[in-house]
């Protein structure tokens with residue numbers, strides 16, 4: 094088996110006395126979509142922040158593309174293609190939609206140029222094109238999430254980390270977000286998705302992990318976990 | 333004469349604005365106040381003194397102040413802000429930068445004494461005037477105003493239309509989101525300090541040229557007023573700092589014109605108290621006004 098593109102090995106993260114991650118391990122291979130599901134406070138956001146090195150870890154290791162991420166800054170990892178769409182979307186609300194896209198593209202330019210990259214993005218997100226000059230912060234939550242996802246793929250990442258993209262959205266928007274993620278997956282983007290919306294996350298994932306109190310308590314293909322509602326209920330507190 | 337006083341006010345105000353812009357830039361990006369900023373401004377005046385003592389032509393003071401005060405900005409960031417990144421370290425950073433500013437004052441006073449040091453300007457620079465619409469205006473005032481406006485326009489373009497500016501605005505809004513996008517947040521903070529400090533240094537040179545001397549206590553008088561102007565214009569609001577600076581300059585000049593004399597100096601403080609009470613977001617804010 095080839096080396097996974099992202100390997101998290103026995104990761105430990107603490108907020109003072111609170112141990113938020115207790116020896117958490119998982120792997121993501123190139124081209125895979127992997128979901129991590131868990132209840133409120135399970136440590137999902139902590140996991141992604143630690144992977145991106147915006148939170149220091151006290152033990153264990155993260156390996157990206159076969160090399161440790163120790164000592165690399167979050168922005169260096171992002172430029173290397175380990176890109177995160179954080180909880181709360183992380184769009185720059187005081188910049189326009191166009192500026193948000195430009196900013197992201199200028200940081201990780203590809204050979205095709207900005208024009209070609211934005212054409213690709215608009216083909217997938219036509220509504221953004223109508224709102225180019227609007228302040229990003231004045232868009233609806235769903236539109237902001239779309240901008241965050243568009244910005245993340247304006248030049249293709251090596252691994253895309255996504256933290257609860259469905260948070261706070263209407264059911265219609267939630268389905269739209271998941272269909273965008275599914276499209277990303279089908280075009281070959283490697284995704285590590287963290288979600289509380291278990292059913293939809295498992296439905297689009299190749300493999301999934303269940304995170305509970307900072308450790309992985311179950312692992313399997315998305316379909317296997319979906320077909321075991323009793324187990325999910327036990328670990329997640331609900332279906 | 334009224335028109336002349338208003339022009340004096342605008343010239344003074346443009347220097348206020350340059351210093352206030354530096355406070356507001358740093359505040360916009362770090363949410364922290366740089367209390368060494370007034371002293372960076374003060375040092376600009378002494379750079380002009382030193383350059384002139386070395387026999388350099390007048391203009392040489394500008395690039396020198398730009399470099400020296402810009403570098404000082406890096407030092408301030410390193411010593412008083414780098415370690416204090418968390419949001420609740422505001423007081424620590426404020427105290428540390430205040431101390432750094434006091435050290436600067438002391439160093440300048442050890443070298444030049446505590447009395448103002450006069451800047452030798454060639455006679456023609458001091459006396460040349462130009463007639464604009466029937467009013468004789470000193471050329472030096474117009475030159476100061478021109479340079480100040482140029483710098484403000486340049487800053488506006490930098491912030492709104494360049495990559496550095498976009499990065500600055502992104503970090504100002506969310507350092508976390510900026511880092512996850514791939515922005516080197518600390519580099520952007522350093523850039524911000526360099527820009528803010530260089531502007532202050534140039535304002536310091538211009539004030540020394542305008543008044544004919546440099547004084548080591550200018551950070552506490554003129555510099556702290558720029559801090560008030562930042563509050564009046566809205567913390568972190570670039571346009572507010574520019575307009576606020578010019579507004580206060582004009583109001584002060586008019587106060588002199590109408591015989592209030594030194595009392596004119598308190599106008600800015602009263603204005604600040606009222607603005608903070610009535611419009612805490614700043615005189616020019618619309619509620620959703622964009623910062624830095």
Ligand SMILES: Nc1ncnc2c1ncn2[C@@H]1O[C@H](COP(=O)(O)OP(=O)(O)OP(=O)(O)O)[C@@H](O)[C@H]1O
Pocket residue numbers: 108111113131132133134135136137138139140180289
């Ligand atoms: N800044 C912090 N300081 C202290 N404790 C924290 C902090 N952030 C998170 N925690 C704690 O760490 C644990 C994991 O939090 P985390 O945000 O990673 O959970 P999560 O799975 O993302 O939850 P949610 O689904 O609500 O987003 C929780 O017990 C939380 O209270």
Ligand SMILES: [Mg+2]
Pocket residue numbers: 137138139180257
């Ligand atoms: Mg979370």
